[in-house]
Amino acid sequence: MPVIRLAATTRGYPDSGNVIENVHLGSVAVVDTHGRLLWSAGDPDYPTFTRSALKPFQALPFILADGPARFALSSDEVALLCASHSGEAKHLDGVSSILNKIGLDPGHLECGCAVPLHYEFTGAKPPQDAHWTPLHHNCSGKHSGFLAWCRLHDVPTANYVERTHPLQQAVRSTLADAIGMAPGALPVGLDGCSAPNYAMPLSRLAHLYARLAHGPQDPQLGGAMGTLRDAMIARPDLVSGEERTDLHWMTAGDGDWVTKIGADAVQAIGIRSAGIGIAIKIADGNVRALHPTVYAVLDQLGLLKAARRELLERYRQPLIKNARGAVAGDVRTLFKLTRQA
Numbered sequence: 343m344p345v346i347r348l349a350a351t352t353r354g355y356p357d358s359g360n361v362i363e364n365v366h367l368g369s370v371a372v373v374d375t376h377g378r379l380l381w382s383a384g385d386p387d388y389p390t391f392t393r394s395a396l397k398p399f400q401a402l403p404f405i406l407a408d409g410p411a412r413f414a415l416s417s418d419e420v421a422l423l424c425a426s427h428s429g430e431a432k433h434l435d436g437v438s439s440i441l442n443k444i445g446l447d448p449g450h451l452e453c454g455c456a457v458p459l460h461y462e463f464t465g466a467k468p469p470q471d472a473h474w475t476p477l478h479h480n481c482s483g484k485h486s487g488f489l490a491w492c493r494l495h496d497v498p499t500a501n502y503v504e505r506t507h508p509l510q511q512a513v514r515s516t517l518a519d520a521i522g523m524a525p526g527a528l529p530v531g532l533d534g535c536s537a538p539n540y541a542m543p544l545s546r547l548a549h550l551y552a553r554l555a556h557g558p559q560d561p562q563l564g565g566a567m568g569t570l571r572d573a574m575i576a577r578p579d580l581v582s583g584e585e586r587t588d589l590h591w592m593t594a595g596d597g598d599w600v601t602k603i604g605a606d607a608v609q610a611i612g613i614r615s616a617g618i619g620i621a622i623k624i625a626d627g628n629v630r631a632l633h634p635t636v637y638a639v640l641d642q643l644g645l646l647k648a649a650r651r652e653l654l655e656r657y658r659q660p661l662i663k664n665a666r667g668a669v670a671g672d673v674r675t676l677f678k679l680t681r682q683a
Contacts, residue, residue, distance in 0.1 A: 345369050346384040346677060348624065349631035351662060353671040360671050366631035368607070368624040370639055370679065371545040375552045375560075375617050379545055381643065381679040387543035390623045391531055393604030395547060396539060397484050398424040398554060398570045399520065403512040404491040405566040412494055413443045420573035421580040422483030424602065428583025429458020429478045436580060437477055440486040444493045451476035452503045453485045453535040463585040481535035483580075488537070503536045510538050520553075520563060521546045534605060544621045547610050552619030555600050555612025571600050571612075587633060587657070594653040607632040613645065630673055633657040638675040 345367040352360035369384030379386055401423040404410075410420055419440050427433035441447055455474045461467065476482055488509055492499045497508050504510065518525040521542060533539035553560045558568035574581050578592035581602070591601045591611065601611040607624035609632055620639055624631045637657040640646050646654065662671040 343385040343387075345388060345625045348383065348635050348677050349673060349675050351630070351671060351673050353662070356669070363671065365676075366624050366626055366628050368622065368631070368635065369544055370635070370677075371543075371548040371621050372639070372643065372679070373545055373548045373552055373619050375549075375556050375619075377545070377549040377552075379682045380618065381681055383677045383679050386545045386548075388623055388625075389529070389541050390544045390547060390608060390621070391529075391539055391541045391604075391606070392547055392610075393533065393539060393606060393608050394426045394481070395602045395604035395608050395610040395621075396517075397426070397481075397602060398574065399517055399550060400484060400513050400537070401487050401570060402516050402520070402563065402566055403509070404487050404494065405569050406516070406563070407491070407494055409487075409490055409494050410569065413440075413490055415440060415443065415490075417573045418577050418580055420569060421577040423487035424570060424574055425483040425581045426459070426480045426588075426603065427483055427580065428460040428463065428586060429480065430460050430583055433483070433580065433583065434477055437482045437486050440483070440490065444486075444490045446489055446493070446499065448475050448477040448482075450489055450499055451479070451482055451485045452501075453479040453481045453537075455479060459586070460583055463583065479535065481537075485535065485537070503538070505530065505538050514538070514540070521550065544623055547608075548619040548621035550619065551600065551602075551610040551612035551621065552617065553612070555598075555614040555619065556617065557614070571614075574600050574602075587636075590654060590657075591636070594650045603632075609636050611636070611640075613643075616643070616645070618643075630660070634659060634673050634675050635677075638677070639679065642679045 348368040349366045350362045351364040353363045354360035369388040371386035372381035422436045456479045529541040557571040558564045560567045578589045582588035606627035609622045611620040
């Protein structure tokens with residue numbers, strides 16, 4: 343099935359009404375813990391690079407090998423293994439603690455350097471004399487987990503991001519087994535942090551998150567899924583950061599929702615009480631279309647009670663403002679979920 347019109351941006355004047363200016367296509371899949379498709383919009387099997395929505399499952403080999411206990415990692419530190427953090431002090435301290443526990447330092451991280459996301463999302467200005475290291479990269483928590491797996495299994499830490507490294511082979515095989523695909527059938531691409539990333543049908547990503555929300559009840563990966571879920575929902579501020587969407591979604595979910603955004607407009611959410619997983623992809627990768635789409639999906643599924651609506655109102659139909667602060671238009675959704683027979 344083709345992707346469909348999920349969201350649009352508009353432009354106009356208050357006294358003349360808004361006109362659609364841009365349209366963003368995409369797809370939505372909603373599945374249960376057995377992988378059965380319940381609701382959809384567009385192509386529920388749209389091939390999707392999972393980007394950072396994959397992070398909890400890239401940590402699976404380490405969790406399955408009892409890595410957190412071996413290195414005495416706290417639940418907060420496990421949350422950082424799944425994070426796209428903002429480089430706030432608590433994030434840097436947490437990743438530093440993981441590296442210290444495994445006997446390594448930030449120089450071993452192969453994620454590259456990046457300006458902390460904190461500045462982008464809060465509007466604060468970076469210090470003029472700022473010096474960034476790989477520790478500041480939003481993926482440094484995931485990479486500290488990669489290094490921990492290497493230390494646990496006594497394999498070289500150098501070049502751990504290469505596809506041929508035993509770590510990445512373990513990630514690929516564990517992921518493929520979890521979603522019932524042959525490892526060779528998973529398309530692979532180079533992610534922004536230099537680690538391999540995998541594409542899969544959108545419905546498979548939704549299924550992973552339904553199972554993650556199910557936690558210890560998952561028949562295949564129960565204990566590990568429970569460890570990852572509990573860490574993420576306990577500290578969504580570590581998984582993301584101040585003024586970040588994953589923090590807002592999980593705070594509104596109040597322990598019932600586990601979620602992770604991915605670059606280029608991917609979002610996956612597991613809803614424990616409903617026994618469902620949701621995966622969304624905006625085809626052109628435009629994030630401004632993603633957040634209203636997430637809100638609309640949650641609303642159409644009946645998951646937004648009054649308190650949640652209030653917490654998440656900013657995402658319902660965000661205003662577009664010009665350089666003077668005048669409202670020039672908005673971002674609105676255009677779709678209705680289709681219930682499957």
